[in-house]
Amino acid sequence: MTDSIPLDATxxxxxxxxxxxxxxxxxxxxxxxxxxxxxxxxxxRSFADSDGxxxxxxxxxxxxxxxxxxxxxxxxxxxxxxTSPQKDAGYDVxxxxxxxxxxxxxxxxxxxxxxxxxxxxxxVVDLVPNHSSDAHRWFQEALAAAPGSPExxxxxxxxxxxxxxxxxxxxxxxxFGGPAWTxxxxxxGRPGQWYLHLFDPSQPDFDWTNPWVRxxxxxxxxxxxxxxxxxxxxxxxxxxxxxxxxxDWRASADAGSMGGDAGPSPYWAQDGVHEIIRGWRSVxxxxxxxxxLVAEAWVEPLSKLADWVRPDEMNQAFNFPFLEVDWSAxxxxxxxxxxxxxxxxxxxxxTWVLSNHDVVRHASRLALTARNPQGAGIxxxxxxxPIPDLGIRRGRAATLLTLxxxxxxxxxxxxxxxxxxxxxxxxxARQDPTFFRTNGEKYGRDGCRVPIPWESAKxxxxxxxxxxxxxxxxxxxxxxxxxxxSGVPGSTLELYRTALSERRYANLGxxxxxxxxxxxxDVLAFENNxxxxxxxxxxxxxxxxxxxxxxxxxxxxEPALPADTTVWLRLS
Ligand code: NOJ
Numbered sequence: 001m002t003d004s005i006p007l008d009a010t011x012x013x014x015x016x017x018x019x020x021x022x023x024x025x026x027x028x029x030x031x032x033x034x035x036x037x038x039x040x041x042x043x044x045r046s047f048a049d050s051d052g053x054x055x056x057x058x059x060x061x062x063x064x065x066x067x068x069x070x071x072x073x074x075x076x077x078x079x080x081x082x083t084s085p086q087k088d089a090g091y092d093v094x095x096x097x098x099x100x101x102x103x104x105x106x107x108x109x110x111x112x113x114x115x116x117x118x119x120x121x122x123x124v125v126d127l128v129p130n131h132s133s134d135a136h137r138w139f140q141e142a143l144a145a146a147p148g149s150p151e152x153x154x155x156x157x158x159x160x161x162x163x164x165x166x167x168x169x170x171x172x173x174x175x176f177g178g179p180a181w182t183x184x185x186x187x188x189g190r191p192g193q194w195y196l197h198l199f200d201p202s203q204p205d206f207d208w209t210n211p212w213v214r215x216x217x218x219x220x221x222x223x224x225x226x227x228x229x230x231x232x233x234x235x236x237x238x239x240x241x242x243x244x245x246x247x248d249w250r251a252s253a254d255a256g257s258m259g260g261d262a263g264p265s266p267y268w269a270q271d272g273v274h275e276i277i278r279g280w281r282s283v284x285x286x287x288x289x290x291x292x293l294v295a296e297a298w299v300e301p302l303s304k305l306a307d308w309v310r311p312d313e314m315n316q317a318f319n320f321p322f323l324e325v326d327w328s329a330x331x332x333x334x335x336x337x338x339x340x341x342x343x344x345x346x347x348x349x350x351t352w353v354l355s356n357h358d359v360v361r362h363a364s365r366l367a368l369t370a371r372n373p374q375g376a377g378i379x380x381x382x383x384x385x386p387i388p389d390l391g392i393r394r395g396r397a398a399t400l401l402t403l404x405x406x407x408x409x410x411x412x413x414x415x416x417x418x419x420x421x422x423x424x425x426x427x428x429a430r431q432d433p434t435f436f437r438t439n440g441e442k443y444g445r446d447g448c449r450v451p452i453p454w455e456s457a458k459x460x461x462x463x464x465x466x467x468x469x470x471x472x473x474x475x476x477x478x479x480x481x482x483x484x485x486s487g488v489p490g491s492t493l494e495l496y497r498t499a500l501s502e503r504r505y506a507n508l509g510x511x512x513x514x515x516x517x518x519x520x521x522d523v524l525a526f527e528n529n530x531x532x533x534x535x536x537x538x539x540x541x542x543x544x545x546x547x548x549x550x551x552x553x554x555x556x557x558e559p560a561l562p563a564d565t566t567v568w569l570r571l572s
Pocket of ligand 1: 088128235236357358
């Protein structure tokens with residue numbers, strides 16, 4: 001619920017000293033920690049590399065956990081580290097209950113989980129239920145078995161159209177480009193059935209109408225719950241169920257669940273998903289503790305997404321409408337208002353997210369000079385490249401606004417360093433299947449996945465000790481390394497630290513937002529648990545109210561808030 005009160009914003013007599021937060025107290029209750037938690041996404045292959053092979057790993061994560069605890073987060077979410085041929089950076093799982101040797105062993109996972117818990121960090125892992133890898137034993141057995149067999153029934157195999165079955169069963173497109181169907185060669189060498197893959201051909205979709213599939217995933221949940229995880233981020237949580245009869249759909253996969261002129265999608269946001277989620281909830285409820293399910297569901301509008309977080313379903317859903325907002329005060333206000341009405345309306349907290357491993361980093365995205373649809377990425381030949389200085393200013397301003405909102409916030413590794421999207425990756429270095437499936441028309445997501453810099457003077461900026469890196473790191477990242485920013489007032493790292501500490505101290509995650517009027521259309525101003533937040537999206541500096549103490553800002557040195565800046569104040 002939000003409402004609006006006026007604030008006298010006419011005078012400029014401010015005390016511009018930064019007020020340090022008193023020692024952060026554990027204000028988060030042990031119960032329902034997720035309602036207000038700040039959850040930090042670790043992308044394991046790019047976080048920290050202990051063995052120097054250029055790909056991050058679980059021991060690397062363990063070694064850096066104290067620095068995450070020091071940042072002031074509550075939980076980590078790890079993108080997949082399971083056995084995988086890595087055709088889609090681990091979102092192609094060949095064994096759901098083991099660790100890929102690239103990332104370590106199950107013992108390394110246990111050590112990481114234990115170290116995180118000792119630091120009072122919760123651990124959320126990824127669940128990838130829409131598809132497996134084609135290297136998964138279940139799919140290999142399906143290929144070897146005959147059409148109509150129980151093995152084939154685990155996945156979406158269909159006969160092709162036409163007399164010789166040479167045309168795909170329908171017109172669906174893959175999210176990564178090209179058709180969503182691939183024809184197999186049967187065991188006897190003849191051209192055979194087709195299988196559905198909403199993503200890469202190496203990622204065959206499961207058939208979730210099959211109870212066998214449901215049972216296997218209950219086993220997988222129990223396997224990781226037994227190992228002490230605090231929850232699951234559910235990949236493609238809106239895609240598991242496909243419409244009866246697999247009807248044609250004239251839209252491309254990135255048209256979204258509403259499909260524009262083509263009408264609602266036959267594979268996104270089908271109602272049958274909810275029964276599956278309820279089954280998972282009941283498995284999780286067999287376990288002690290407060291363990292969560294988080295939906296990665298690109299579902300519009302927010303009122304429909306709210307169905308994913310009803311009391312007997314998931315705990316949270318990523319708020320992608322918030323992530324997709326342009327740099328516009330009124331658009332942002334509208335999404336915040338909707339979110340704070342709709343999610344609590346079903347008993348869930350809103351989440352807030354600006355960056356992840358699938359989108360252009362927000363320190364670049366907010367200063368793009370042309371439209372860039374999600375997944376398209378940005379590279380050397382792209383039109384509309386971001387304006388770097390503007391991007392980092394807006395990125396910091398957006399973060400400060402976000403971390404003041406009630407609900408749970410997600411951070412993506414490296415955003416606390418102000419990392420921009422890496423644009424100048426050579427084609428030969430790119431690995432995202434999107435780049436290959438679209439013949440380079442879309443650059444894809446590699447630019448937000450480059451290994452992050454820890455120590456400016458070390459090989460690979462401290463990502464490892466050998467200097468290897470699965471994607472090349474930009475030359476100018478030494479200046480952004482964590483050690484260069486740590487303890488430096490005004491650095492992006494210190495801004496995040498201060499904001500996270502104040503957020504915890506003032507319990508903003510469980511607070512209540514009240515809009516403040518009187519600042520004009522290009523400014524958002526609100527109060528939450530005694531903290532006043534003013535964000536200036538416009539060109540004109542905003543005069544600040546009198547007698548205020550600045551809690552967190554981006555280096556204000558005059559009594560007015562410049563363009564593209566957010567400030568947290570305590571009114572005296
Ligand atoms: C969403 C994941 O975040 C993305 O990285 C992946 O490519 C697709 N799902 C397919 O699993």
